[in-house]
Every structure is written in C-alpha cells, then in structure tokens.
Amino acid sequence: xxxxxxxxxxxxxxxxxxxxxxxxxxxxxxxxxxxxxxxxxxxxxxxxxxxxxxxxxxxxxxxxxxxxxxxxxxxxxxxxxxxxxxxxxxxxxxxxxxxxxxxxxxxxxxxxxxxxxxxxxxxxxxxxxxxxxxxxxxxxxxxxxxxxxxxxxxxxxxxxxxxxxxxxxxxxxxxxxxxxxxxxxxxxxxxxxxxxxxxxxxxxxxxxxxxxxxxxxxxxxxxxxxxxxxxxxxxxxxxxxxxxxxxxxxxxxxxxxxxxxxxxxxxxxxxxxxxxxxxxxxxxxxxxxxxxxxxxxxxxxxxxxxxxxxxxxxxxxxxxxxxxxxxxxxxxxxxxxxxxxxxxxxxxxxxxxxxxxxxxxxxxxxxxxxxx
Amino acid sequence: xxxxxxxxxxxxxxxxxxxxxxxxxxxxxxxxxxxxxxxxxxxxxxxxxxxxxxxxxxxxxxxxxxxxxxxxxxxxxxxxxxxxxxxxxxxxxxxxxxxxxxxxxxxxxxxxxxxxxxxxxxxxxxxxxxxxxxxxxxxxxxxxxxxxxxxxxxxxxxxxxxxxxxxxxxxxxxxxxxxxxxxxxxxxxxxxxxxxxxxxxxxxxxxxxxxxxxxxxxxxxxxxxxxxxxxxxxxxxxxxxxxxxxxxxxxxxxxxxxxxxxxxxxxxxxxxxxxxxxxxxxxxxxxxxxxxx
Ligand SMILES: Nc1ncnc2c1ncn2[C@@H]1O[C@H](COP(=O)(O)OP(=O)(O)OP(=O)(O)O)[C@@H](O)[C@H]1O
Ligand SMILES: [Mg+2]
Numbered sequence: 001x002x003x004x005x006x007x008x009x010x011x012x013x014x015x016x017x018x019x020x021x022x023x024x025x026x027x028x029x030x031x032x033x034x035x036x037x038x039x040x041x042x043x044x045x046x047x048x049x050x051x052x053x054x055x056x057x058x059x060x061x062x063x064x065x066x067x068x069x070x071x072x073x074x075x076x077x078x079x080x081x082x083x084x085x086x087x088x089x090x091x092x093x094x095x096x097x098x099x100x101x102x103x104x105x106x107x108x109x110x111x112x113x114x115x116x117x118x119x120x121x122x123x124x125x126x127x128x129x130x131x132x133x134x135x136x137x138x139x140x141x142x143x144x145x146x147x148x149x150x151x152x153x154x155x156x157x158x159x160x161x162x163x164x165x166x167x168x169x170x171x172x173x174x175x176x177x178x179x180x181x182x183x184x185x186x187x188x189x190x191x192x193x194x195x196x197x198x199x200x201x202x203x204x205x206x207x208x209x210x211x212x213x214x215x216x217x218x219x220x221x222x223x224x225x226x227x228x229x230x231x232x233x234x235x236x237x238x239x240x241x242x243x244x245x246x247x248x249x250x251x252x253x254x255x256x257x258x259x260x261x262x263x264x265x266x267x268x269x270x271x272x273x274x275x276x277x278x279x280x281x282x283x284x285x286x287x288x289x290x291x292x293x294x295x296x297x298x299x300x301x302x303x304x305x306x307x308x309x310x311x312x313x314x315x316x317x318x319x320x321x322x323x324x325x326x327x328x329x330x331x332x333x334x335x336x337x338x339x340x341x342x343x344x345x346x347x348x349x350x351x352x353x354x355x356x357x358x359x360x361x362x363x364x365x366x367x368x369x370x371x372x
Numbered sequence: 373x374x375x376x377x378x379x380x381x382x383x384x385x386x387x388x389x390x391x392x393x394x395x396x397x398x399x400x401x402x403x404x405x406x407x408x409x410x411x412x413x414x415x416x417x418x419x420x421x422x423x424x425x426x427x428x429x430x431x432x433x434x435x436x437x438x439x440x441x442x443x444x445x446x447x448x449x450x451x452x453x454x455x456x457x458x459x460x461x462x463x464x465x466x467x468x469x470x471x472x473x474x475x476x477x478x479x480x481x482x483x484x485x486x487x488x489x490x491x492x493x494x495x496x497x498x499x500x501x502x503x504x505x506x507x508x509x510x511x512x513x514x515x516x517x518x519x520x521x522x523x524x525x526x527x528x529x530x531x532x533x534x535x536x537x538x539x540x541x542x543x544x545x546x547x548x549x550x551x552x553x554x555x556x557x558x559x560x561x562x563x564x565x566x567x568x569x570x571x572x573x574x575x576x577x578x579x580x581x582x583x584x585x586x587x588x589x590x591x592x593x594x595x596x597x598x599x600x601x602x603x604x605x606x607x608x609x610x611x612x613x614x615x616x617x618x619x620x621x622x623x624x625x626x627x628x629x630x631x632x633x634x635x636x637x638x639x640x641x642x643x644x645x646x647x648x649x650x651x652x653x654x655x656x657x658x659x660x661x662x663x664x665x
Contacts, residue, residue, distance in 0.1 A: 052558050073564035085555040089577035098573075102564035 003028040003186055004049070004154055009058035011044055011210075018044055019210045021058070026154075026203075031180050031187045035197040036207035037233070042190040045207075046156050049188060050079050063153050073102070078147035079156040082163065084139045086131035086146075093118075093127040096146045117148045137168045144179075157189040161196065173199060194234045198222065206230045225360065228367040231287050237324065239360075240293075240334045244286040246279045246361070253277070255286045255361070260312040260328040270305040270357045273372025284370065285362040290324070292355040293336035295343070299353040309352040313344045325350070407637075414438065414633035421629050437628070441635035445628070447619045448607075454635055457615035461595060461642075463526050464611055468533035469590045475534070476541020476586060477579060481571050483542070484549040485557045495546060501539035506599050517604055524606020532604060533594045541586050548582040549575065584653035592643045612639045 002025035011019035047053040051072035214226035225231035244255040416430040443453035522528030601611040
C-alpha cells in the first residue's frame with residue numbers, strides 16, 4: 001500500500017458534488033502536484049488531506065492509517081498556506097515553535113529544532129521579528145520553517161508561491177525543489193501554474209471540474225496527454241489542437257489538414273495501430289506542441305519522422321531566446337516555437353519542419369486521446 | 373493651464389476650510405456652553421444663583437456644593453450624597469461591561485470561525501436585540517428577575533445589561549473577526565491548538581481596537597441607563613442616574629441648584645473620562661470594524 005492513499009474520495013457541499021471519486025496514490029518521498037484551473041477542487045482535496053474539510057465519501061490514509069476521523073493536529077502533516085498564515089502577534093521564533101508547544105514538546109528540544117531549521121532556511125537573524133516586519137520572500141521561508149520543524153509525514157502546500165513576484169517565485173521554486181531533494185519528505189503541492197507543476201513534481205495530477213483528468217509523471221503528462229483538456233492546460237504556449245482527417249497514404253496513416261490558402265496537405269503519422277485505424281476516414285484532432293514545429297535547422301536530430309509543411313506565416317513574435325511563429329492550419333492559429341534567428345517573415349511562405357514523433361491524436365467527440 | 377486650476381483649487385480650499393472651521397467651532401461652543409454654565413454655577417454659593425445672574429462667573433468660588441453633592445445631599449430619605457449610588461453604578465457597570473464584551477468576543481469568534489448550519493439566522497436574531505426598545509422588555513424582565521430572586525439587586529442589573537449588551541458586542545466582534553484570515557485558525561488547528569487556545573492565543577491578542585470600541589460603547593450605555601436602573605434597582609441598587617434624578621426632583625426644602633449642577637457633572641464624569649482616555653481607539657476601531665463584514 002502506498003504512503004498517502006486517496007481512495008475513491010468525493011466531496012459535496014449540500015447537494016453539490018465538487019470532487020468526484022478521486023483516486024490518487026502517493027509513494028513515500030514523492031512530490032505530487034495537484035494542478036488545474038481555478039475552482040477545480042485542488043484546495044478542497046488538500047484541505048481534506050489536512051483534515052480541515054470533512055470527507056463526504058471514500059477514505060484517505062496516511063502511512064497505513066485511515067485518517068478520515070483523525071484531528072488535523074494528529075495526522076502528522078504540516079501545511080503551508082497561500083497567505084502564509086503567520087500569527088501576527090508572535091515573533092518568527094514563536095510562530096515556528098507554536099505547534100511544538102501545543103504538542104507538549106519540552107522547551108530545550110523546541111529551541112534545538114528551531115535553531116536547526118532556522119539555519120537550514122537561513123532565517124536565523126529574523127527569529128525575533130514579527131511577521132509584519134518581513135518581506136514576502138522571508139514570510140514564505142518562515143511559513144516553510146514552521147512546517148519543517150514538525151518533521152511531518154506529509155507536507156501540504158497550497159499555492160505557496162502565488163503571492164511572490166515573478167523573480168522571487170522562480171528562486172523559491174528552486175529552493176523548494178532542493179529542499180525536497182535534501183529531506184526526501186512526501187509533498188503534496190497545489191498550484192494552478194503548470195510550469196511550477198512540471199518543474200517541481202515527480203508526479204502530477206491534472207484536475208478539472210472535480211475530476212482527476214490524468215495522473216502521471218511530468219513527461220507522461222506533457223508528451224502523452226490523456227485528453228484535450230490536459231493537452232491544452234499543460235504547456236505554454238499550449239499544444240496546437242488542429243481539426244484534421246485521418247487518411248491512409250501509401251499504406252501509412254496520415255493526418256490531412258488545410259493550409260492558409262485552403263489547399264489540402266498531409267502529415268504522415270509516426271504511430272500506427274488498431275486503435276488509430278478504427279478512426280480511418282473520420283475527423284480527428286491533431287495535437288502538436290509548438291516546439292515540435294521548427295525550421296529545418298532547428299529540428300530534433302533524433303526524430304524519426306520529420307515532415308515538411310509549406311505554409312504562409314501570419315505573425316512572428318520574437319521573445320528573446322525563441323521566436324513564436326503563427327500560421328493558419330485547418331482554420332486555426334497554429335503556433336511554432338523556433339530559434340531566435342529562424343528566418344520566418346510575416347506574409348511569406350515558409351518551410352516548416354514538423355516532428356511527428358511528438359504528435360498525438362484526439363477523438364473530437366469524446367476529447368480523449370486515441371491510442372494506437 | 374494646469375497651474376491656474378491648481379491655484380484656484382488652493383484658494384477655494386482655503387475658503388472652504390475657513391468655513392468648515394467656523395461651523396465646527398460654532399457647534400463646539402454650542403455644546404460646550406451648557407457644560408460651562410454647569411461648571412461655573414457648581415462653584416457658586418446658592419445665594420449668587422438665586423440673586424439672578426446665571427451667566428456670571430462666581431464672585432466667591434467655593435467647592436462646598438461638590439462636597440455636598442458627593443456626600444451629604446438629601447437623596448430619597450437619607451442624606452448620603454451621590455457616593456453610595458456612584459458605588460452601585462461602578463459595581464454594576466464593571467462586571468456588566470466585562471461579561472458582555474467577553475461573551476460578544478466569543479460569539480463573534482464562533483460565528484465567523486466555527487460556522488455551523490443556521491449561524492447567519494442566529495446572528496440575525498441576535499442583532500434583533502439591538503433594536504428592541506427597552507420599554508418592551510420591562511415587564512418580562514421584571515418577572516424573570518423575580519423568579520431568579522435578583523430583583524432590586526446589583527446582580528439583577530448586571531444580568532439585564534449583559535443580556536442587552538450581547539447583541540451589540542456580538543455585532544462588533546463578528547464584523548471585526550470576519551476580516552480576520554481564517555487560514556490562521558486552520559493553521560493553529562494543524563498546530564494542535566483547541567477552541568479556547570486559538571481564541572486566547574491567536575484571536576484575542578489582535579482584538580485590541582474592537583475591544584476598546586465595545587467597552588466604550590457598553591460603558592456609556594450602561595452607565596447612562598436610567599430606565600432599567602429605576603425599574604429594577606429597587607432601593608438598594610439604584611445607580612447614580614436614578615439618584616441624580618431623585619436629588620433634582622426632590623420636593624422638600626429649597627432647590628440647591630449649585631449642588632444639582634455639581635452632582636450632574638459628577639455623574640457624567642466617568643463616561644467623559646472613558647472617552648478622553650480611549651476615544652482615539654473608538655474612532656479607529658469603528659472604522660476597522662465597519663470596512664469589512
Ligand atoms: N464552503 C463551500 N460551499 C460550497 N461550495 C464550495 C465551498 N468551498 C468551495 N466550494 C466550491 O468547491 C469548488 C472547489 O473549490 P476549491 O477552493 O477547492 O478550488 P481550487 O481548485 O482550490 O481553486 P483556486 O485555484 O481558485 O484556489 C469550487 O467550485 C467552489 O465553488
Ligand atoms: Mg485554492
């Protein structure tokens with residue numbers, strides 16, 4: 001059995017079910033990120049793990065103990081809140097030792113732990129200040145310190161970085177990752193930022209409207225999204241989802257699209273199989289990540305199946321290290337991510353190279369990925 | 373162009389400002405004048421007042437009327453002055469304010485941080501008590517005090533004022549705590565603090581401003597109350613307001629206006645004092661409580 005086990009869990013407020021049969025297993029030492037748009041139920045699920053919300057149905061167990069009816073303070077978890085929730089009337093040191101004090105841990109031990117963690121997080125000089133006298137990044141550190149001193153089985157983070165400015169957010173992200181690598185504690189982390197999810201996690205649960213859409217490693221989520229929601233939510237700019245027809249071309253499967261001028265064109269697929277062939281001749285959605293569409297020089301050297309696509313460029317957006325090039329395919333805007341000095345010009349025809357190894361197909365009716 | 377408009381803005385500003393000050397000073401004088409007259413007359417011998425000129429400053433200032441008002445004036449049947457009644461008032465107002473404020477804080481804490489089914493309805497009902505006129509509850513209250521054996525006692529008056537004060541106290545604290553981040557309470561729960569520990573260690577330390585508002589409000593209301601005092605105070609628990617009335621209304625002997633004036637000021641002194649000491653917080657706290665909630 002796994003370390004943190006969320007088994008068939010539902011949550012209702014009155015008649016409204018906001019979480020539907022959630023099943024998630026977390027192994028010891030994993031970094032699980034719950035990601036999804038606002039209102040999808042991430043915080044609710046996290047609060048249920050913490051014991052701050054009742055569980056309507058199903059069970060949650062931590063370290064082989066069902067905790068459905070266990071008080072939050074007895075679950076051996078620690079939580080870092082979005083607002084940090086530092087007690088304004090206590091000093092940093094008191095904030096960090098309050099939990100241990102409530103648990104009746106003797107003072108010398110509290111002091112020792114406090115000193116250790118303060119040193120780890122480099123906040124020793126701040127211990128006598130009040131939270132009001134700290135910067136955002138420092139508060140963030142203190143909030144983590146307060147969680148760390150408790151040596152919990154599971155850390156719970158609810159959007160801990162969303163109140164920080166962009167630069168600090170990136171720094172703290174790295175710091176959290178380092179901390180996880182150093183301590184190896186199990187972490188459940190909520191965010192609506194897909195980059196945070198991809199960079200931090202060992203596994204991601206993508207949620208939408210109270211359902212877990214997909215649970216997998218960052219690579220699985222990114223390369224093999226289970227459905228169109230996951231495909232468009234993860235990645236920035238998001239995956240191009242282009243209406244196409246699945247056809248056969250010299251015995252091989254291909255996606256048929258139309259270019260900016262309305263002329264048909266075919267991109268041969270890398271995959272083949274029974275599942276795909278059952279959609280032959282039908283409408284499908286072709287999913288291609290922007291970085292899989294490049295100029296010839298920028299293409300992935302190890303790719304097996306590079307297809308050439310000639311099309312008119314509509315817009316180019318230089319963004320420092322990359323240039324984003326937009327074209328029209330099957331009536332949709334399709335974004336390509338190229339190296340900065342790629343020679344695409346607006347309103348000129350350009351020869352794109354598409355790495356079809358990375359393409360995925362979706363069923364337009366069910367929006368699910370079509371497996372081969 | 374912009375400089376010109378700025379210029380006129382400053383000039384109109386000055387005129388408006390002068391106008392505002394004139395009006396404010398006028399009203400300040402308007403309200404201070406009676407107090408001034410009470411003050412000067414309380415320092416005159418009675419003969420100076422009866423001679424006619426109420427507005428004149430005392431020719432032979434004396435503190436005798438104050439002494440009389442405090443300890444020898446005839447109130448009711450005995451010549452005790454205000455002293456025992458003043459003591460009654462203090463014995464009544466201090467516990468009543470303390471109890472209603474603490475209960476209000478607890479109610480506000482529960483209504484915002486330990487929400488339950490029907491809590492808003494309950495709060496609505498509690499607010500009702502702020503708007504029920506005193507007269508309506510007189511008879512039921514008299515019966516309840518009688519049944520409890522508290523009629524005519526200071527304890528009875530404390531009970532009445534606590535019951536009446538809970539509504540406002542709850543309103544103040546609920547609105548104040550509504551703006552208090554619930555995540556702090558959740559965090560304290562995970563840290564292992566229970567219901568009272570969270571209240572004591574997390575909520576109360578940041579409740580200063582609203583506590584001051586609540587205390588001033590309850591203090592002035594309870595101190596100045598006349599109706600409950602005269603209805604339920606009996607003979608032994610009459611507060612100073614009732615005593616003042618009895619002193620001024622007494623029909624025997626000459627009317628000692630100078631003593632009356634001194635007694636009136638004495639009776640008003642505690643509320644004045646509370647305002648002067650804590651008034652700043654009152655305004656600040658009222659704003660803090662009313663912005664959110
Ligand atoms: N007390 C409540 N009563 C009724 N519905 C609620 C309550 N709390 C949350 N919800 C609903 O539950 C759903 C999930 O809320 P939740 O706070 O978990 O979203 P979230 O994924 O954390 O979103 P965000 O990214 O905005 O924080 C929302 O649709 C919300 O409206
Ligand atoms: Mg949330």
